Amino acid sequence: MARGRVRGRPHHLEVPAVTDHPVDPADDASAEAPASGSATDASAAAPAGESKLDEIVATRRAKVAALRDAGIEPYPVRFRPTATLAEVRDAYPDLEPDAETGDVVTVAGRLVAKREMGKLRFLVLREDGIDLQLFCPVKALDDASRDLLGHLDVGDWVGATGEVMASKKGELSVKPATLTLLGKGLRPLPDKWHGLTDTEARFRQREVDLVVNPEARRVFEVRSAVLRALRAEMDERGFVEVETPMLHPIPGGAMAKPFVTHHNALDTDLFLRIAPELYLKRLIAGGMRRVYEINRNFRNEGMSTRHNPEFTMLESYAAYDDYHDVMDLTEALLQRAATEAIGTLELSYQGRPVSLAGPFRRASLLELTREASGHAELDYDLPIEDLRAICDEHEVASDDAFGPGKLVLELFEKLVEPNLWDPTFVIDYPIEVSPLARRHRSEPHVTERFELIATGREYANAFSELIDPADQRERFEAQARAKAAGDEEAMVLDEPYLRAMELGLPPTGGLGVGVDRVVMLLADVANIRDVILFPTLRPERT
RNA sequence: GCGCCGCUAGCUCAAUUGGCAGAGCAUCCGGCUCUUAACCGGCAGGUUCGGGGUUCGAGUCCCUGGCGGCGCACCA
The missing domain is CATH 2.40.50.140 (Nucleic acid-binding proteins)
Known part of the structure; x- marks a missing residue:
């Protein structure tokens, strides 16, 4: 038994043999309680049913006990380094x-x-x-x-x-x-050379990932720098950071399926927010000239490499601005984030170059879709049968409930969006699919709305906000009809919001930026779960 | 939700046509005063994701369940 490296000192530390101290994982105290049995060497076979991991943990627990016996506290209360x-x-x-x-x-x-x-x-x-x-x-x-x-x-x-x-x-x-x-650490670290590669283990035990995989740490440093840069840019432009409710009586501000929860004392269902938009615009009605919020949204929809059920959005609203101003803001935000997080506007994303140098191209959704579909005559007032025919030609599913705006949008999303690699402001979305955006000042059928598309995906969505309460009420009513027709994501009429609009809104430019996706772009990672510390996973079964 | 792929020691990975489950790292034991993926020698470590089936014999084939990845659908 006397095989410790340190001998003959008053407090020499003997690690008790593992088999003298079988450890029930459910009972830490048992580490202190010697069990009956012969004093076998630690190198002897572990008791039946004990895995290698159990053996390692048991050995280390024994070391904790031995250290305590020697007067060394394994979990001290404070330490003061003089340098990092x-x-x-x-x-x-x-x-x-x-x-x-x-x-x-x-x-x-x-x-x-x-x-x-x-x-x-x-x-x-x-x-x-x-x-x-x-x-x-x-x-x-x-x-x-x-x-x-x-x-x-x-x-x-x-x-x-x-x-x-x-x-x-x-x-x-x-x-x-x-x-x-x-x-004292009780659990072994992964292989020092290979690190931890199992994706599930990396997400479920992010702390281990962070210890052994420098790349994981790098991504979250980029993320932190992006958040800092976005806040700095907004602050410098006079935006006030605010926090609006996550618990909503009426889900609104986006077309998405919400999570439902229940408040016991109020005995009422509440919805995890799908967007902060309506509350933020109520602040504009209240006279806060420029506001923004960076926080989580929750959408009870599918998950993918680009979709986590909870995700981080930057939303901002600025009185007096229109969507052209918001495009300038969006471009500045991305450039600031790139410069501060990675030091360049010339990126490489998944092996392909992307330039954020700007100015970003601005092109209308209809024009882009005309080009991609090969139908120069494409327009919102084409007969619905003709629009459906074009959809069929391009194998775009067209629901009977879809109006012309929705059909053109479907075409755009199938034919154009996945192929837009360089940053592009796609402008002027159909009214039908933009219930919170102002009608275009001169074009019929469309709103003053844009999305920033790059690397085949959406990074931002913004508009000259709808500020006419009568128009807003009609749009909500149209949404209610869509919902009645079976559209699960159609919006619900929000009376408190309409009341706020009736107080009076100035012209307002609104913006939403998918922060996780910006981090993906700048950190050059393909999976949104790699930019979220603890992504949503199915619970571990025990 | 659908399709495809994956799951073997704590970690990273092998295992021929269905024929004794292996290696490196880590642990444990011994050695070594300039290493840096240290080295040398030795011991040990497995419900091959769970359950069922086929077979003389299953990590391998079939069914079923779990978890994950990718793609599709939906969205940002």
């Missing part, structure tokens, strides 16, 4: 091999690699994605640290105080005089 690993790296960019600085620092991080060379140990700490080596001759440590060293595992949180130096090979290192355990 990044600061140490920045302060000593090019030490000569074998250099000694005489500078003593205290650093901390997760132990991610342990290389043993006789009485010399190389420990690699990682903090915020930055690695730093501890050059660690056992002799240089005080007694307590030496005891601890023998019971450190990859995955533990470790603090170290010592001199900054460089190894013979020139690797910047800290040579610790003391080591401090900051938090």
Whole structure:
């Protein structure tokens, strides 16, 4: 049994053999309670039914107990590093091999690699994605640290105080005089070379993904920079950031299926918001000149590489602006985000170049659809049978309930949108499919609405807002008829919103930007789940 | 929701036509004072996602369920 590396010291640490302390995963306390049975060596077979993982966890729990017995707290209350690993790296960019600085620092991080060379140990700490080596001759440590060293595992949180130096090979290192355990890890880290590749495990255990996969960390750093840039741009333009309800009595502001929930005290159903639009416009009615909100929307619809049930939208409303102003704003937002998150407007997305240099092309939905369909005569007042014929020709499903606007939109979405790679403002959407947008100032059949399309998908949706309450009421009524005809996503008439409109709205430019998709574009990732820390998954079965 | 593909040790992956489930890393034991995917030697580790079936014999074939990925549909 006496096989610990450290012997003959007052507090020498013996790790009890695993089989002396079978651990019931459901009962932490059992780790302390010796079970009956012979004292077998830790290398002996684990008890029946115990997996390798159980064995590793049990061994580490035993180390926790042994450390406590030796007076070392495995989960201490506080630690004060004098420098981050990044600061140490920045302060000593090019030490000569074998250099000694005489500078003593205290650093901390997760132990991610342990290389043993006789009485010399190389420990690699990682903090915020930055690695730093501890050059660690056992002799240089005080007694307590030496005891601890023998019971450190990859995955533990470790603090170290010592001199900054460089190894013979020139690797910047800290040579610790003391080591401090900051938090014992019980579970093993994935393969140090391959990392964690199983996508399901990466999403379900994002914390592990973040420890071992630098790419995961990089994506979320881009995401953070994008959010910062968007807020900075909005703030500088005089927009006030607000927070409107997530719990809506009436789902509105978009055509989408909501999640339903129930409030017990009120005994009423509420809907998770599908869009903040109506509340934000009520703020404009209330005299807030420029507002924006960055927050989650929830839509109870299909999931895909581009759709998560909860997703982040930037929505903004600006009094006096029209959709041309909003296009300028949208372009500036994307450019600011790209510049600050990745430092360039010339991107590569999934192997193809994309330029955000601008100005982005502006083209009408009808024109683009005419070109793509090969029907120059395509128009909203064509006989419905002719429109259906064109849809059939291009294998676009045309429901009997669809009017001309919806049919043209279907054609656009099939023929044009997937093929628009460079950023394009597609303008002037049909009235029929735009119940909250203002009628075009000169064109019949369409609204002053645009979507920003790039890389074959939508990034933003915006319009000169509808501010005429009588027109709005008619549009809601048209939606109600569509709903009655079976359109599940048609909007519900929102009387409190109409009342707000009747208070009076100034001309208003409104915008919605899919933030997750912007992050996908800038971070060059194909799956929306890679830009959401904890994407929606089916619950794990236990 | 539909279609296709995947699921083997803690991690990354093998396993011939249906014929004894293996390797590397990690763990555990021993050795080593300049490593950095350390190395050398040794021990151990499996409900091959669950259930059922075919077969002398199933990781492999069939049915069924679970979870995931991709595509379609829907949306942003």
